[in-house]
Amino acid sequence: MTEKPLTLPQYPFPVRPFAEPPEAYAELRAKCPVTLVQLPSGDTAHMVTGYDEVIAAMADRRLSRAALREPGAVRTVKGEDFSDNPYNLLNQEGEDHHRLRRLIAPAFTPRKAEKWRARVEEIAHELIDRLEAGPRPADLHHDFAAVLPVWVISEMVGAPVEDRERLQEWTDRLVSITAHTPEERLAARSESAEYVAGLIARRREAPSDDLLSALIAARDDNDRLDERELVWLGINLLVAGHDTTVSAIVRALYQLLRHPDQWKLLTENPDLVPGATEELLRYAPPSEIGFMRIATEDVELAGTTVRAGEGVIPVMHAAGRDTRHVSRPEELDITRDDAVHAAFGHGTHYCPGVGVARMELQVAFGVLAQRLPTLRLAVPAEDVEWLGGLLTLRPKALPVEW
Template sequence: MTEIVEEDLDSYPFPLGPLGEPPERFSELRAQCPVVRVRMPSGDTAWAVTGYDEVVAALSDSRLSRAALREPGAPRVIKGPDFGDNPFNLLSQDGADHRRLRRLISPAFTPKRAEQKRPRIQEIADELVDALEAGPRPADLHHDFAALLPIWVITDLLGASRERRADIQRWTDHLVSITAHTADERLRARDESAAYVVSLLAERRGAPGEDLLSDLITARDDGDRLSEQELVWLTVNLLVAGHDTTVSALSRATYQILRHQDQWASLVARVDDREVVRHAVDELLRYAPPSEIGFLRIATDDLEVGGVAVRKGEGVIPIMHAAGRDTRHVHDPDRLDLFREDVKHVAFGHGSHFCPGAGLARLELEIGLATLARRLPELQLAVPPDDVEWSSGLLTLRPKTLPARW
């Protein structure tokens, strides 16, 4: 193999583009070399994949393993202990155990079950807009709307305490950190979130309810289909992943559509057409996905990705959020068009790790954006778009604040 010279490698993650746009390097790499060697914050190297076809192929290949991240000497994104080291973490499992755990939670996230939650999600969205209207102007659409709706939904779904929502948000912020928080802070968040879940499980065992957590406890205690440790960490996964990416997707989509006021006006004009809103959400997921980061996988055998030889033990990062602007599939992909026909993305992943909560997340995005459009049709950014600052060093991307007026 040709020796890799350190100075020749891109640093991963790539710098964010202006106006909350994807890294400009994505477009260059897709055109020149959609599979390229990069250096991660840990100092280890991996292959970053940015083209749509190459990303889908990598996500579909069982020889690229999440579980192998725990193997001694495997490349790492960051130095020190990480949430992904936990063998009970759903995101770091493959094969039979991964399928078994997904089967336990999948019934709660089918499109039909998600649709049954529409009235409650609508209640939450309306309550949050009521508070916006009663509050100060300009309002902060990130902290007071986009960051709240998804966590209210997931705590309702799991029967978690409303009083602990702020703690759950804080733990999540640390657990999805790449460089924003220290290893000690990440471990403390891991331990505190697990301790909370243990207390929540004890509470729910004493007083079962009609929630997903009670169903999982039944699977544990009656069917013995998962261990106690699996139950704890599956619940932590649901609390964290069950809201964080949706927060970023909703906040980022709101920013981008308000930055394109012609598109906002189009949504307002057709907001009562659910099919139009659904299509708009797909375009926003393509144009402004919740993250610019991919999940590292380890090659368990020699293989090829996009014609590039990947050796056993090397890391591969399919950046699924880079795929949505591939000119091979989307015409003029840098243009936001809520009514384009060629919407193509893998914002929810692909293959065995496809997001099990995709249906619920889509519904939250649809209701959240439609509620803003219906009730606040004159909504606009209260600052120039390039004055909005973005949080960095996290797996997901969101503005620090999103000032808006109407």
């Protein structure tokens, strides 16, 4: 068992220049892939940085998200946050979790994702048309990366795309760690629930060919979920269905433009898009922060005994730089064939929307490379500012020219 150091690292680590993972991750992976850290709440947890260890932690059902709601459980922050909501799909385990995932799974299969590809390409082209008609430098984050995923999930679920700014503002508060207060997080929970309840009421009166209408039918006709579950499935889809994809797109585009040789390679070789997508998910996944679990019994993890009741945080960003699996992990190489990553999670909480998310990323990179091959950063890469304190990582703006 590892010994508790006298001074614990403070988690989460500060955002580094270029949005690179903390330097400490490499040392920890090599020497101590499971180490104690201190959380903003003052509690401690075991941070996991090695790829094998991250996968093992995510797969171990003795490490529970639902246990975060137990009295006295380890907390990431003081006050309520998204882990306190029993209706959030990410916080559920067992049969209820499986039942709700089964309801939404048919909408996100790889086959369904491919049916959406043509529409997503249309949206991407329209957004680029707007970029070309607008001022320069353009903000590739605000006017492309932050719009494409929310437009797509809004059409899939059945929400007005014009509400994207409200959805993003609620999302920022819902997934906040230190960027917002507990009161702001709770207000976002209430406001977003009221919004989705309104969408449900309108869809009951006028059903459509969208996912929310299908879920309403499952509620009203088959009694397969209750009203609160219906509302929160809607919120889960709208929030989780776009936030991580926004971050994945903008982080990847930043890294591609920061490495112009890789961007040029992609513009000249469209067939590289699928492999480049996996490499970018490895090199710059949407979040540097992992979702904490609580051990429901003693668990052995990489030689460390995690006691029942202790917290475990598998860090996805750290896992993708593991030298045991990836050669030259600090190098972005869109031609590599060993781009292993944990960007979509693993185990029972593996992202149910992975097929659609992966397709959106491929479309975003492919269409931009086709339409704007001379795309480049309009400011030095080190001047791009990154927003910390959230579960996902993204810049304040991404100014570009072409």
